[in-house]
Amino acid sequence: MMSPVRALVFLFLMVAVACSDVALMAADASPDEALRALVARQKELLASAEKKQSQVELEDLRHPLQQLCFDYEDFLRRNPDLAAGYVSYALLLDHPVIDERRRATGLLLKANQLDPELPLVKNQLGNHVAEMGKPLEALNYFLAAIRLAPKESLYHYQLGTLLAEARDDFLKSGEWTATKVDEALQRAFLQASLNSPNDWRYAYRYGLSFYDVEKPDWETALAFWTKFEADLKPGIEQQTCRVHRAKVLVEMNEMEEAKEVLSTITEPALTRQKKTVEEALAQKTRAK
Secondary structure (H helix, E strand, C coil), rough: EEEEEEHHHHHHHHHHHCCHHHCCCCCCCCHHHHHHHHHHHHHHHHHHHHHHHCCCCCCCCCEEEEEEHHHHCCCCCCCCHHHHHHHHHHHHCCCCCCHHHCCCCCCCCHHHCCCCHHHHHHHHHHHHHHCCHHHHHHHHHHHHEEEEECCHHHHHHHHHHHHHCHHHHHHHHHHHHHHHHHHHHHHHHHHHHCCCCHHHHHHHHHHHHHHHHCCCCCHHHHHHHHHHHHHCCHHHHHHHHHHHHHHHHHCCCCCHHHHHHHHCCCCHHHHHHHHHHHHHHHHHHCCC
């Protein structure tokens, strides 16, 4: 099963290939139509793969996926200078059901060579390079994607994720200070949320970024979770924000207010998270 992060990335990239100008770069109608047909088959097969529950069920798709790979190879032999073809094929190989990352990386590099102005290629190359354990090199790809498409939330999100997950690598490089990393990662998550104000996932990740940094601005964090709660539905969504509000209040040594907030959290699904904050509150209270 694909992780939520990879699912988000993959969905965006598939939509980008199918709908953006990348899929319209063919020199004439024939290659364009052929590529559109390949992409349509790809989306259909991968949608079917997502519904399968076991490896045995996936066997039914082995032959059609293999045939699709053969057809992509043939298409690229006939259209060796069409960057969109390499991108689409790379996304197919990149999917967990096939998971041929090395071949996919080669195709993306070729696409990048043919057309260095494709932000989704930069972004995906950043993912690949990061997974190879080269976060500083990956950074350059993500920054290039952002320069080419500054309004695309996903690229800012990817940058923030890289800085958060590889924080120690950036610090060890000697090129980054803790303050610089922390400011950059929070700025990236904030920009992702500002670019997509109706997508709660980006806003939520920005809220979580206060726990990633060395010296959190808890006042700003509290203001964020308070406002974010007001934008969500009553019930588990709002109460999840209250867990975070209480956690931040404990960090700010506002113990009584934290207790009041915790008393309003009644959702069974949040019992464990609530208990964790209660224990932190009790420990801080005893330490006083």
